[in-house]
Amino acid sequence: MTAPRTVTVQTSDHGPVNIPCPHWCTGAYHQEGGARVDITHTGPENELTVPTSSGPTRLMATVLEQRPFTEGATGRGVFIDVEIDGEYHPTGPHGLDAMADALVENASILRAEARRLTTLLAQEGK
Numbered sequence: 001m002t003a004p005r006t007v008t009v010q011t012s013d014h015g016p017v018n019i020p021c022p023h024w025c026t027g028a029y030h031q032e033g034g035a036r037v038d039i040t041h042t043g044p045e046n047e048l049t050v051p052t053s054s055g056p057t058r059l060m061a062t063v064l065e066q067r068p069f070t071e072g073a074t075g076r077g078v079f080i081d082v083e084i085d086g087e088y089h090p091t092g093p094h095g096l097d098a099m100a101d102a103l104v105e106n107a108s109i110l111r112a113e114a115r116r117l118t119t120l121l122a123q124e125g126k
């Protein structure tokens with residue numbers, strides 16, 4: 001396990017803040033000049049896509065996050081922020097499993113539609 005590096009973030013309300021930064025953090029949201037409460041550790045984004053006739057199309061994205069000074073509902077622990085259509089949904093392990101289960105259930109709808117379309121095309125002789 002790599003020891004966290006220490007970074008200094010200049011804040012508007014607490015001056016320079018020295019914080020340990022986890023190894024997975026890209027540092028993209030150590031916003032210089034912002035409020036200390038808004039400092040966020042973020043990992044790299046994972047984009048979930050599906051192939052469409054227009055090319056790969058984004059369904060959602062996930063980002064590992066931690067907000068070490070927040071007073072908000074997300075708390076100060078690590079979570080996954082799930083972005084869907086521009087909306088962000090802080091999510092824990094059970095929520096992620098529920099989303100994965102729903103995606104699998106929705107996949108069965110697409111498979112059923114594929115079988116239905118195949119049958120209709122065969123009936124039309126195409």
Ligand SMILES: [Zn+2]
Pocket residue numbers: 020021022025026027030040041042
């Ligand atoms: Zn960080």
